[in-house]
Amino acid sequence: EADIYQTPRYLVIGTGKKITLECSQTMGHDKMYWYQQDPGMELHLIHYSYGVNSTEKGDLSSESTVSRIRTEHFPLTLESARPSHTSQYLCASSEYAGRDTEAFFGQGTRLTVV
C-alpha cells in the first residue's frame, strides 16, 4: 500500500459551505494531483503541483483552490460547495527526479453536497 492519505473519507455538507479536503503523503514525492471522478467514470484533473509553492490548474480548476506549502501536504478547498460538486475526489503523488514515474493514489473522499 502506498503512503498517501485522504481525509475525510466521506463528507456530507450543505450548499454554500466552505470545505477543505486533505491529502498527505509520506513518500517525499514532488508531484501531487487532485482528480474528480463520478462513480465508474473518467478522472478529470483539477489541480496539480510540481513541488512546494508550485500549483497548476487542470480542466476543472475554476471552482476550487489548492496550496502546496509543504512537500507532504496538498489540500483542496471549495470556497462555496454546490450540489454539482457531489463526486469522489482522488489525490495522487509521484516522484519526479528528471523523469516522471507512476502516481500513487489515496483512497478518495466521497463528497455529497445537499
Added chain:
Amino acid sequence: AQSVAQPEDQVNVAEGNPLTVKCTYSVSGNPYLFWYVQYPNRGLQFLLKYITGDNLVKGSYGFEAEFNKSQTSFHLKKPSALVSDSALYFCAVIQAGTALIFGKGTTLSVSS
C-alpha cells in the same frame, strides 16, 4: 496537447480466455504510459508502465502491455483472464514534465 483514448466502454471475456483492453495516445515527444485498475469504492492501483526500453512490459497480477510507437498504442493484455480481474481499467499518459492524463476507462467483465 496530450490525450489518451480507450475506444471500448466495456470488454467481456470468458474466464481462461485471453483479454485485451485497448488504448491509444497522442503526445508531443516520447510518452510515458501507464495502466491502472480500480475496484468498486477504491482508489486506483498501478498495474504497469512504459517509460523506455522493451516494447513489451510486464506488470502486476499477470498483466502485460505492448507499446507500439507507429500505431501510438499501448494495449493491456493478459493470457488467461480470471473472474477477479473484473474491474475498471484506465490507461494514462504523461508528456514529460506535465500532468498525468487519463482515458475514460474500460470496464472489464470476466464471466465464469
